[in-house]
Amino acid sequence: MAESQQLWLIPALPLLGFLINSTVGRKMSKQFVSFIAIASVVASFLWVAKTLNALGALDQPHVEHYFTWIASGTFSVGFDFSVDRLTSIMLLVVTGIGSLIHIYATGYMAHEGGYYRFFAYLNLFMFFMLILVLAANFLLLFVGWEGVGLCSYLLIGFYFLEKSAGDAGKKAFIVNRVGDFGFSLAMFLVFINFGSLDFGTVFGKAATLQPEHSAGMITAICLLLLVGAAGKSAQIPLYVWLPDAMAGPTPVSALIHAATMVTAGVYMVCRSSSLFNNAPLAMETVAIVGTATAFFAATMGLAQNDIKKVFAYSTVSQLGYMFLGAGVGAYSAGIFHVVTHAFFKALLFLGAGSVIMACHHEQDMRWYGGLRKKIPVTFGTLCCAWVAIAGIPPFSGYHSKDAILLAAYEHARPLFWIGALTAAMTAFYVSRAMFLTFFGEYRGPNPHPDHGHGGHDDHAHGDDHAAHGHDAHAHKDHGHGHQEIKESPAVMTIPLVILALLSLGGGFFNIPDWLEPVLGSSHAEHDPTAVAVLYATFIVGIGLAYVMYVLSPSLPDKLASSFKGLHTLIYNKYFVDEVYDVTIVHPITEGSRYFLWKGVDAGLIDGAVNGAGSVSRWLGGTLRHLQGGNIRSYATWVAAGAVFVVLAMSVWGGVR
């Protein structure tokens, strides 16, 4: 137990990969870059496995102290890592899924420019993400927290020639900064109230707090932590960055914006569970925010045409479930869903990437269709993700989602019903995506060479240019006419198959029981009504999608035109971006420009300064003599002034 496990190696290995690839990767072959990138992450995964094996049951957290990072007065924060049961789950997910996605990415990015840059960023992301989950205090967690945000910024903006990609990256960073504002204030309050930022100390003290003692302060801390979590995990009202983040390469969407980074908020809330347990109001807020996010994001996912956007809103929605779980006290169910979601959502994105590559970087599902025979492995694996996310027993999503919703059923009936409705919508939008992509007839450009690039003019119809951002890049790759739509190489399909198996069987990992000593029990009664409702959700969702997109494909358009107002609202994501623009962004920039800068700065202050301008000009005339470099005359002036002041002072001082 006391024996050092060299935990630092876990993040250090990807850091080494980053350093190698970022310095010499430019000059090296793609094979070299891929090798370094994959080897560093896989080695990290193996080290995690070895460490966890050595640590065994982890009844007590294993803490390692390396050095004091920042200390001043009573404030002291170390570079400390800690592994407990919660960390062990996160470590396995991050390094395991991370390894698979690195491998996949070598196939997906094979023909892209900036190959070394991509993998350097990806390794850097792994470094920060592992710091985040290994951190033994709030400040170090914050280091990882900001670091993954940076990598997210870099990777969203990977295709930086496109303005939309740069915009999306910047938006992600700034919205996350708003969340971090809450996180850092929470940290300040934690230190003021607990005298430490160490998890062990803070949570130890928090667990012994009397409920009535400083309830207001704990609630404030928890609500501020929630602000931070809402930024990172894309919850209302800070979710707006995540859909735009799809401008990044698809493996990034899978790794960062689905499986790992965006779950950091959930992790942080669960990590702080002993604080939240003392703040019922904050917990209710978490549950309500989560439910609302789950619901609204699902409605937005209903009408998207870009396959990645569908999955992006789906991610926001699923993260909402995790918050709902934490909010009703079922922390371990929330983490369970983090894990199963990592499996099936990573698979959905990687599968989508495979489809997108097969269709020559077309992301609009209206130009897909009938692909199941052309890319059978992708189709087969995506079906596994489909049944998992739709909540069909006994596949993974069923176990975790139902654990959350059953806990909600016991705790707060309305939240359960909204959650169940959301589950039906989830089954619907994923089925819709599957039917549009793989069933029916192929609707894309005729792959016959005679048609040349005809298909690509269709990009003009795309309404979501952000997601199309990098197409211009990709196009150069197939200037040699259209190839057939063909299956992705093994380096991509093998990760898909592994993730498919995990999506199917991942529900049988008994994560809630493993986490019970850390996060408490989240076991809920299997109320027959609730279970029946949950069975109904996926049947209704899939059935409706089948009717609308297979049996009667003209129905969606008819519905859209008969509910035009509602459709427009959902299709445009409730105009939230526009509202933020008008109420926040615009007033800040215009106010700063015309009031603060031109008004206060140039007008008021400088006006006053230049108003003394007649004096200045006279002095300026004097000063101009100085420009010749006559230092002696300057010195004379200073000395004369000093003498004058001394005289004046002695007279004045004497008077007093």
Next chain:
Amino acid sequence: MLDLVLFLPLIGFLLALLVPAEKAKYFALIFSLVLFVISLGLIGPVLANPGEYSFVTDTPWISTPNIRYHIGLDGLSLWLVILTTFLTPLAILISWNYIGHRMKEYYAFLILLEFGVIGVFVSLDLFLYYVFWEVGLVPMYFLIGIWGHDRRIYAAVKFFLYTMVGSVLMLVAIIYLYLKSGTFDYTVILQQMASGQLKLTPEEALPLFLAFFVAFAIKVPLFPLHTWLPDAHVEAPTAGSVMLASVMLKMGTYGLVRYCLPLFPNAARECAPWIVGLAIIGIVYGALVALVQPNMKKLVAYSSVSHLGFVVLGVFSFNQLALDGAVYQMLNHGVSTGALFMLVGMMYERRHSLEIKDYGGVATQVPHLATVFLITTLASVGLPLLNNFVGELLVLQGAAMVNISWAVFAAIGVILSACYMLWLYQRVFLGRTSHDTAHHFEGQDLKTREWVAILPLLALMVWMGVAPMGFLTPISVADNKTLQQSKLNVELKVTAPAPPALPVSAGTTVQVAQTAAGVNNAR
């Protein structure tokens, strides 16, 4: 040895005037490098005892009035002196091809500037201090006025007048202190105050404090006394901007810590809420105005107003964390803003414009420059593991311990810093290059000389962010002494009306609580 480090620049200045113009830059570079290496020798002894002055020389300079040549170095001034000797060679390197006329004078002035600035940081006699304060002003005035851009005369005069107004006020206060105490020697004055021999009534202390404070606040610059800074930066040559931002502004913040707190603790505490208010306004205001600047240098200048607001906030929070953070932030700002001005200068040499709209998408042409700029940007916005984060964290945490609302408003500045810096980065480097930019942009990536100038700063950003304790420990010790001194004087104050006690939150364990309690007991 401190005498050597102090006076070598003066000798260097004179020598630089003697060497041929075309050799001046080589001379200046080698000279400043040698000085830097020598100055490294100062570190060891100061680290051994950072709370006391090392390398003290104390001899009479002028007998009547009694002005002494009294210098010394402690944990507070050490890194500022090193920062100055460290940045001067880099500033010379960055001027290498940029300065085309009157080269001899240019490099001579850069070295003279070093003389004045080091003098300010090591003086322990108030009159000596004042002399160096003025000495530093002169070369900067000429650097802007001779080698600046189009509106250089306006900017130089504005810079000079603003600073002079403050200097004169400070001089009056210094002379008043002399008349009261019979000495200009700062350490003697402090001793007199500690022993009760020198007593300042509140009616005296407040105007004296304000006179010092205004001089420093102009130099910092603190809102609303900042409008000279954007003009000075925009018009100054690159090296002028670097030295101005990195070390000259620190003359103001250093003065606040060194003189304002120990000499006038009561007045400082009395005014603290107002000053903190201005600092916080400056943090947010500077960031907002930076957001909408069309000119790169102006943007960085306003960002300085914002960053230095953190320093002032830290100083006037009166606790160990905030003061440590403030002093560390002086160094951080010197490193990262110095680097930003260098990088903007490098961009200027490639495009001959400071307007953001004249750039766009140049990352493809100068990928290394873009990467270095990005790292510097990230340091500037306070990303953890880079330098600024440590200082900002300590300032905010320390301020939060006094009054959480201070931290709330100041932290808004942290959000906004990401907005203006990332937007700047995007508009300059990302996207596609317009035809016009492509035509006018000389797309050569970082040259060896530029690498040599910028790499040390990048290394420091990482070093100071990952392993700050080496720098922070001596600062902490010196700050602790400063806080003790200001506390000592508070307790002596028996008859004076007590200042409004700072709102202190329950968990505060550092000096603030103790001193506030001391004041209350005294009543």
